[in-house]
Amino acid sequence: MATPQFVCANWSADNTGCKKFGKYTCNVCHLVVYCGSDCQKSHWALHKIDCKSPLGNEAWRPGWVLERRDPKFMVKLGSIYPSFAEEKRLWGNIPAIDGLQLESNEGVGHGKQLNLLFAASGDLRNVVKTIAQVPDGYTKPIEVTINDNDLDVVARNAIILLIALVSDNADEAVDCIIHVWYSALIRKSDLDMLQQKTWRFEKGSLRLVLPKSFWDRLLAYVSIPEGLTADQASCIRTAVTLARSKRDYLDLHLIFQSPSRRVAKQRSRQDGLLLPFGAPRHEFQEPNPTLFHVRNVWPMASSADPLQGWSLKDVEDSSSGPASADIYGKLYNHIHTVLRAFLSRITDSQVSFRLFCDTTLVLTSFLESGYFDRIEVSNMSDNCFNGIHQTLFLIGFLLQPPLANPHATLITLFRNAIPETLSRQDVTAALFTDHPETRLMRASIAHRAIANGYEYLPDHHMSDPKVIQWVYAQANLSNYDAVFERFMMEVGFSELKELFRVVMKEKHTVIEKWPFRSKLRHGQPGAMEEFVRLNNEVVFAKDRYVEWRRC
Template sequence: MSKDYKGGVFGGLKYFWGNMPAIDILQLRANEGDTYTQPVDLLFAASGDLRNVIKTINSIPATYKQPVSVAINDQDFDIVARNLILLLTASIMPDRGCAVDWMLHLWYSSMLRPMDLDALSTWHSLIENALRGITANETPELRGKIWEVPFAHGASTIRVGLTKEKWTSLLSYLKAPAGMTKDDARSLRIAVTLAREDTNDRISICQRPAHRLCKQRYREDGILLPFGESRDDFTVPNPTFFQSGSWPMNDSGDPLGGWDWAEVLAADGGLATNDIYGKLYTHVKDVLGNFWDTLRSRTIDFKLINVDALTIGQYFPQNKFARIETSNIADDGYLGATQTLLHVTSLLKSPAENPHATVLLLFMNAVEDTISEEEQLKIMPAEVKRVLKFMPLDMQDSAATARYGKENVLRSYAAINVRDGTKYFEQ
């Protein structure tokens, strides 16, 4: 299964990373134009991690001078907590290099350094102050807190709406998991990432040898660093991953899935040119650095909430958005396209207000769900024939023709990549 709703989950687990490359949901220059004179309001209705938020903000042209409002929702509180901590860091931490390095490891590394935990404690007093304002209120309704961060050329505002219970829970994301050692955390993680040996092998044979080595190391230690860099200082379990006392993602969870492959390959990985995770490390640091810079050069108002997407309209009764990104809640396994549109289109600007206003829906499973077993058997011969154009079969090579040999496994994976999905998507 490749479903990822119900609070930004993926295969029933947390959607901390992406399985789709980050996109700019606004594309202002190609739509409204980079000299557009109106403020822009964006809604990420089932956000998952922040990659689409960051990609969109980083892509806004410098010539656009109007305020930007970004509403971010996810039903999964783990994800909202991580997103809030990352936004606070990007907005408030004054040292660019420290902020970027710390954000990268909080986002992608299963273990942190003691100094990273010290950085987390920086936000403890902020959360405690927010709690003091709501301790006397027992209502289950969302309670709000606003942090304003003025800069010389702009201002970031972070507005958060959470229940009292969730505000209290936030504190646990800022300290090491009680009683969990480095070895405990590693055991919990590899019990998932290394469990399905056959599956891992099938994935590995589709990769270059050097990339296999890098991926295996990341499966084992879960720390996003260039291959040759020391991991010795990473001794503290990342509290934003281990809140439940288990590893929260499935074994296919991979930071590489959240970023454009061509952009990652183009990154400078140093002398180890085949170190794909080293390139990812460089690419993500560049993206986060640009984000840190952008927050200090324009006026951005963030709003974070933690509700079911079905109810999101009641939390923004006065807001109308230029773009609404809904992840894949429109897949039939979740809300479906009709229900998704019914619940979010009332929040979209009218064509008269903004002819470019758009709801973006990701259909991860539409083609797969449309092709029946009977249809699959029907189209298989044509797909195999198409694959053989790119991967010729040597009938004299017994290894190449073996049913479960490497060559046939590769061809079976390749078949879906040469499929024309348009017909099934249109159905």
Template sequence: MLCANNQDAAMPCKSPGSLACKKCLLVPYCSKRCQVAHWPIHREDCKSINNWQPSWVEENRVPAFMGSSHTHESYGPNKYLWGNVPAIDVIQLKDNEGVDFKNPLNLLFPASGDMRNVILSLVNLHSHNGPLGIVLNDKEMDIVARNAIFLLTFLVEDDPVIAAEYVLHIWYSALITERCQSFLQNRLRPIVKNVCDKIIHKPASSLLAKTWSFGNASLRLVLSRDKWFSFLSYFDVPEGLTKDTAQRVRQAVMLAPERVDYVHRAMDLKTPAQRLGMFKFRVDGILLPFSHSREEFTVPNPTLFHFTWPIMDSLDPTSGWPLKSFLEFNIGPTKSDIYGKLYHYLRQLFVEFHHRLRAFPVRFELLQVDARSLQLDEKKFDRIDVSNIADVCFLGIDETLKTFGPLLQPTNINRHATLITLFLNAVPEMIMIKEKTMFPPDNMTEQMDKVFRYMPELLQPTTTSMIKIMMAMNLVQDMEGNFNMYTMIYAFNSAALRSGLRMKDTHTIIERWPMRISQELTEQAKEYFALLLSSDHNGQERYVEWSRAV
């Protein structure tokens, strides 16, 4: 962490920042002298940290999310190019096959989204020397193209720190450096262009595969001919799209006037320093420590911009990674810089992933089809992570189990083979059903009492305390009761029988409710309650693990 007094082009300070601004703990300095010199730049941010109020309070009006014209929670293109639940390790050898397991492992991600679960799983795989086969599929070309670019970057660039830095910004930053864009153009694009030159006369819809080998690792990409040519566009900044134009396009979504109350509601749940970091990222869209210079970031990220900003305004990089892992990451004195912590956590994680790719044989295969249309040549898998496509709004539980259950390894080969389903909408869906039917609703008085036990400060009335209470009540719902009701309505047991699977009694990959608050009212539980409330999660995220019945 360099001293924040580095924006003087003539004499930027190059010393490490071992001290932090005591008011905000966001900005590092090497000395009191540099802090004084930097104060004219930092003053506005630092002084605003405790004076902020939501716009509806300042303007003395009812917020938009409570009015009669209440609109849907999301805004902007409905694409999930960033994960919205924390990454998980889907392998967990210690609690499954055992640390001495030597056989090949095959993993399937039929609706992968970004590849955060792959990265975390491989980084944690210390005792296995492969071979490892990983199939990543998504029907969205944006996701497949970006995952391919991430992998190619890790495999082509030999310097792990440079590769990590490139991937981090290609993944999350609206603008990248000229050096990073040069890498995309001069190192990666020719690899794809070479394939396109060879298939130019093939039928437009024909599926074509290309395998690249890099030492122990290989990457196989299967696309239609047209999609191969589409892939090329992810290396090119659209003609005429400048840094300023790209930022205006992005800010039209991220800073839309009609969304200000929704954004301010989220900001109001955070600490003042968290709020400042969140707003800075919404403004510039560059994942860096708070005080880090953005001067070199001048090129619109070609994997994100196609003259539009493709990500809805509610998605945030902090949503896709384990909260405690990056919040406890030590980055020196700037303890309140959440985005700085995430930046350094990811950079180290990506460096370790770079090393793992060179440590043992690993084969990647990337596909771009509807999950139900996967053709996998009778392959069987030790782990299948279907994300939340078992939610009713996607495939539902019956079709999910029928489609992917047969792809699990038979028990005589690997009795630990597991299918992992995630349910994001089950609890809120049951609450909604109760409100519209004769089912008895959950006890709101009891829920409010729970909220006050975890956050007694909300008993003191303020201009926003009632809204905070309403948001906090999402954390204290009857999770188990509502999910049990969901499993009965959608006949989980029957779906399992038809597909030859069973719900695992004991989870060995991920906890059933990995983010739910503790029922024991300890100080640590109260701290976690406040942390969860300030995040984009609510503890209603429910995993179910499945194995073959016989």
């Protein structure tokens, strides 16, 4: 694959600026690229606003530290939680997975059609990654059934699939999909793609199954509300993403980031465009109707971030040209690569899509027993949603039995099992257990404290940023196997085989049991880098996947 090229940051809205590609980066922030020193000097008057931002200073402190007060997320002394208010989930909030892993299961030479069900899909990231990673040697048809009970989610998924199926130019389609999926404002060319009167395509197939009342509402997702301008849409959005009432929560997220990444995240919150940091933005003048179909509402929580839906390691391993700190440039390039592979697969193969917008109970009435090779249900099995008993009752019978496909797998995710089961004794024991990994934690926190100008003391107040970092670090290094065993006993996993004729797979073949757990130990090469990366984002270490097979 060719190395991606990034446009010189010295562009201008009237097209009189530089149109070359960048070969060099700013040696201070490493966020932008330039074709040479002349453009860098010319652009400095604009770039210095970001390059000299207080967020990019290693001595930056969160507001609650400067104002000598407890942050708003501290309900009481010692109680720290990372979440924001729950709103629409139009972007993934946990990294995408390949729900098939064909090569290590059925094998590339599998001679049958594959039937996949994403029963609580959320956005398309798992679908896209799964199809993109199907090996070239597999030549049989693939049928993908996708369901979510939120019309906002289903409509956006349908539109993105239509763009993928209709466009004759793969790179233009990928660009359009990225912005329809993730950018608050889109280009006129993107809007034209959404508003074409007829969607004609010869490759693949798409079937959309909706209740009658939903069909009339679909046009709202390709039409900008009357009178809504780009400036108004941006104000509506930033009233959420930069709300003063959420300042402490925003700062909480930033204390885990490097200086340049703090600047990049602030830019993302300000303009809402998924682009490399120095990329031209002047063409993005149309409110994205799939996000602003209700006139005065930004539908997502202030914490929503495109980075959350993809593996941070994969993103960091992607290129952003010479601008090595441009994390959203890396994300843009990573998603572009995955989408390009996805489009190639649906163009060259027989891939069909069925989209539903129903509850799980209604959905299963449309589907055939024993039909699916893979079923992925997100965290439907958490107690706060269907719970594992109801999930297996509603979904388990749809999985192919071993005689039809011994590799057929149902994938459930437990995001809340560990937090709900952890006792005070578990937390205390983890905090004060002196295992070898604690040295890694201490080294990491001390390193961050020194880099950020903090005096490193072990007994600071719970609102001290380094103490918060310690709590998160501890959560990422703790072993939760015993806690999950206790959860399974309390919920009654032992009775599931008899009740629903499904059994837990002892050895996982699709997704690791604990994919976000720290794998390297103190002293191993790369351990510090892995540990820092885990702490850079939302704590996922408590997330537990369970795979199931039919008896």
